[in-house]
Amino acid sequence: MKYAVLIGDGMADYPIEKLGGKTILQAARTPAMDYIAAHGNTGLAKTIPDGLPAGSDVANMSILGYDPAVYYSGRAPLEAASMGVALAPDDVAFRCNLVTIEQGRIKDYSAGHISSEEAEILIETLDTELSNEELRFYPGISYRHLLVARNNLGAETECTPPHDITGKKIEEYLPEGKDGDFFSDMIKKSMIILELHPVNLKRIEEGKNPANSIWVWGQGYAPKFTPFQELYGKAGAVISAVDLLKGIGIYAGLDVIEVPGATGYLDTNYEGKANAAIEVLKTRDLVFVHVEAPDEAGHEGSIDKKLRAVEDFDSRIVAPILKHAKASEEPFTILVLPDHPTPISLKTHVPDPIPFAVYRTDKKDSDGAETFDEESVKKGSFGLVKASELVGILVKAK
Template sequence: MKYVVLIGDGMADEPLEEIGGMTVLQKANTSNMDYITTYGRAGLAQTVPEGLAPGSDVANMSIVGYDPKKYYSGRAPLEAASMGVELEKDDVAFRCNLITIKDDLITDYSSGHITNNEAKEIIETVDAELGDERFSFHPGISYRHLMVSKNSLGANTECVPPHDVIDENRHEHMPKGEDSEVISELIESSMKILADHPVNNKRIAEGKNPGNSIWLWGQGFAPAFTAFGELYGLRGAIISAVDLVKGIGIYAGLDVIEVPGATGYLDTNYIGKAEYAMEALKDHDFVFVHVEAPDEAGHMGDMNAKIQAIEDFDEKVVGTVLKAAKEMDDDVTIMVLPDHPTPIALRTHTSVPIPVAIYCTSEENADEADAFNEESVKKGALGTVYAADLVGMLINNKWTI
C-alpha cells in the first residue's frame, strides 16, 4: 500500500452572503475531492489542540503525524531547519516578516508578495545594520525570513502574527512582556533603515507595496522529533514551497522534494507538485503534498482568488494524483484536507475542525458524505478525529472500520 496526503492550506471557510450563504468550498468546482469523498469516507479533523494557536505550524505538524502537545516548540525553528540555519541550545528563532506599514497601520503582511531577490537585498541590509553578537537575520522566500537571537533572548516575549492584525495600528500590537523593549526596538530601527531603501523606492515607483518594516513573531527553540520511519515504519517524503512545512519534514526525517516553479502563492506549479509526488511513490511509502495558495487568498480576503486556488488545487493536484494512482500497480490510499480554516471574512486562521476525506484505489468505502465541504462531511463515517491520529489510522486501515 502507498499513501498520499494532499493538503490545501486554509481551504475551509465560513458561509458568505456574497455567494448565497455557501462557503467557498461549497461554491468551488471540486469534482475530484468530491469523488474521493463520495467513494471513500469522510469526517472532520481537529488539527489544532485546545490551548494552542491555530497556525499552519501546529496544524500541519498534526497532519504529518506529530502531536503538537508533545512536539511543538514554535513556528520559526521549523523554518530555520528548512533554511539550513542550525540552532544551538539557547538560540531562539523568530519568523521575520517583511511587511508594509502606512500611517502606523499594518496594511500588508507580505509587502505585496515581494520577490525573493528584492527581499534578500532588504534583509541583507537589515542584518548589516542591526545584526550583532545577539542577533542575526537570514533571508528566506518572498516576505518570510528569519531572525536568530542568542542566549534565549526574546523566548518569552509576546508577539502577534502580522496577518492577524491587518489594517490595525502597529503600536497596539508591538511585542509585550519579557525582553519586549529590545525586540520592539529592532522593529522600530528597521523602519528607519528601510524608509528610503532603494528596493522600496523602486517598488513604490512601480505602484507596489514596500517592505518598509520587519515584524518578529512565532519564536521558539529547536524541537526534538522522533523520526517518521521510527514512529510509523515507513519511508516518507514531503513536498511544499513553504519553509515551515519543509522544516517539519526535515525534523521528521522525511525526504524534502523540491519542485521547480513551486512558489507558495497563487501562481505555484500545481501539476508539478502532483507529478513529483507520484514519482516519489516509486521509492517511498508515504508522500505529503502541501499547497499554500488557498491560505494566501484567505489572508488577502479575496473570495474569488480563494475559489480559483481551490479549483486549481482540485483539478491540477488532486485530479492528477487521483488519475495516476488508479494506474499504479500498488494500491494507493489518498487523504485530502486543509490544515485549518482561513475564513475570507476574518483573513486569519481559526481552530474549527476541518473536512477530511480518505479514498483507496483498491476498494470503495462509501458513506453518506457526497461532497468535499464543511457540511457534507458531517454525514461521513469518520466522525470527528484528532488529526495527529490520522497517519496511524491510514497505516492501520482503521479509517475503513
Template sequence: MKSIVLVGDGMADYSVPELGDLTPLQVADTPNMDFIAEHGRCGLAKTVPDFMPPGSDVANLSILGYDPAQYYSGRGPLEAASIGVALDKDDIAFRCNLITQRDGLIVDYSAGHISSEESRSLIDAVDSKLGANCKFHAGVSYRHLLVMKQGERAVCTPPHDVVGQPVNDVMPHGDGSNTLIDLIIASKAVLENHGINKRRRQDGKNTANLIWPWGQGKAPSMPSFKELYSVSGSVISAVDLLKGIGKYAGLDIIDVPGATGYLDTNFSGKAAYALDSLKMRDFVLVHVEAPDEAAHMGSIEAKIKAIEDFDKKVVGRMLDELGEYGDYRVLVLPDHYTPISVRTHTAEPVPFAIYSSAKKADGVDRFDEFAAKEGIFGFVEGYNLMRLLMDDKREL
C-alpha cells in the same frame, strides 16, 4: 501500499453571504475531491488543540501524526530547519516578515508578496546594520528568520492577524520584548530608503519598510516519521515551515520549480514531482498554500479559483496516475479554516476524506465542511489522522 496526503491550506471557510450562504468549497467545482469523499470515508479532524494558536505549523504537525501539545515549540525553529540554519541549544528562532507600514498602520503582512530576490537584499541590509547581537537569515518572499538568545517568552502577534491596526498597538510585549521593539523600530530607517523600496514605491508597489518577528521557539525534539510508521517519505511545499516540519520528521524535502507559496504556484509540477517521488518512497505529503493566501487577501474569487486549481491540477493529476502504483490511499483536507470574513486562521475541526483503492465507501457524496460531518469517522483528533491513513484496517 502507497500513502498520499494532499493539503489545501486554509480551504475551509464559513458560509459567505455573497455566495448564497455557501462556502467557497461548496461553490467551487471540485470533482476530484468529491470523488475521494464519495468513494472514500469522511470525518472531521481537530488539527488545532484548544489551547494552541491555529497556525499552519500546529495544524500540519497534527496532520503528520505528531501531537502538537508534545512536539510544538514554535514556528521559527521549523523555518530555521527548512533553510538549513542549525540552532544552538539556547538559540531562539523567530519568523521574521518584511511588512508594509503606512501612516502608522500595518497595511500589508507580505509587502506585496515581494520577490525573494528583492527581499534577500533587504534582509541582508537589516542584518548588516542590526545584526551585532542577533542574526537575520533570508528565506522565501516576505518570510525570513531572526535568531537571537532572548525573547522566548515575549508575546508576538502574527502580522496577518493585525492588518489595518496601528503598529504601536500590536508591538511585542511582555518578558524580553524590549529588544524586539528596538529592532522593529530601527529596521524602518534601514529599509525605508533602500534602493529596492525606492523602485517599488515608484512602481506603485507596497514597500517592505518594517520587519516583524513572531512565532518564536527553540529547536524541537521529535521521533522520525519512519520510526513511527515504518515507511520512508517526502514533503512537497513552497512554505518553509512545512519543509522544516518535514526535516525534523526525517522526510525528504522535494523542491519544485515554480512553487511559490502563492496563487501563481506550480500546481501541476507539485503533482508530477509527488508521483515521481512515489517510485522510490511509500509516502508523500503535498501542501498547497494558495487557498490560504487568497483568504488572507479577503478575495472570494481568488479562493474559489485556488481551490479549483488544487482540485484539478493536484488532486486530479494524482488520481489519474496513482493506479500505476498498485494499491494506494489518499487523504485530502485543509489544515485549518481561513475564513474570508476574518482573513486569518481559526481553529474549527476541518473536513477530511480518505480514499483507499482497497476499502469501501461510507456514503458521503461530496467534499465540504458540512458533508464530511456525516462520514463514518465522525470526530478525530488531528494527530490520529495519520494512524487512520497508514493502517487501513484500524477504526478509531
C-alpha cells in the same frame, strides 16, 4: 500500499453571503475532491489542540502525525531547519516578515508578496545594520524570513502574527513582556533603514507595496522529533513551497523534495508538485503535498482568489494524483484536507475542525458524503478525530 496526503492550506471557510450562503469549498468546482469524498470515507479532524495557536505550524504538525502538545516549540525553529540554520540550545528563532506599514497600521502582511530576490537584498541590509553577537538575520522566500537571537533572548516575549492584525495600529501589537521593548525598538529601527531603500523606492515607483518594516513572531527553541519511519514504519517525503512544512519534514526525517517554481502563492508550479509526488511514490511509501495558495487568498480576504486557489488545487494537484492512483497496479490511499480554516470574513486562522476525505483504490466504500465540504463530511463514518492520529489510522487500516 502507497499513501498521498494532499493539503490545501486554509481551504475551509465559513458561509459567505456573496456566495449565497455557501462556503468556498461548497461554491468551488472540485470534481476530484468530490469523487474522493463520494467514493471514500469522510469526517472532521481537530488539527489545533486546545490551548495552542491556530497556526499552520501546529495544524500541519498534526497532519504529519505529530501531536503538537508533545512536539511543538514554535514556528520559526521549523523554518530554520528548512533554511539550513542550525540552532544552539539557547538560540531562539523568530519568523521575520517583511511587511508594509502605512499611517501606523499594517497594510500588507506580505509586502505585496515581494520577490525573493528583492527581499534578500533588504534582509542582507538589515543584517548589516542591525545584527550583532546576539542577533542574526537570514533571508528566506518572498516575505518570510528568519531572525535568530542568542542567549535565550526573546524566549518569553509575547508576539502577534502580522496576518492577524492587518489594518490595525501597530502600537497596540508590538512585542510585549520580557525583551518586548528590545524587539519593538528593533522593528522601529528597521522602518528607518527600509523606508528609503532603493528596492522600496523602485517598488513604490512601480505601484507596489514597499517592504518598509519587519515584524517578528512565532519564536521558539529547536524541537526534538521521533523519526517518522520509527513512528509509522513508512518512508516518506514532503513537497511544499514554504519553509515551515519543509522544516517539519526535516525534523521528522522525511525527504524534502524541491520543486522549481514553487512559490507559495497562486502562481506556484502545481504541475511540478503533482509530477514530483507521483515520482516520489515510485521509491517511497508516502508523500505529503502542501499547497499554500488558498491560505494566502484567505488572508487577503479575496473570494475570487480563494475560489481560484481551491479549484487549481483540485484540478492540478488532486486530479492528476487521483488519476495516477486509479491506474496504478499497486493499491493507493489518498487523504485530502485543509490544515485549518482561514475564513474570508476574518482573514486569519481559526481552530475549528476541518473536513477530510480518504479514498482507497482497493476498497469500494462510501459513507454518504456526496461532495467535499464542511457540511457534507459531517455524515462521514470517521466522525470527529484527532488529526495527529490520522496518519496512524491510515497506515494501520486493513
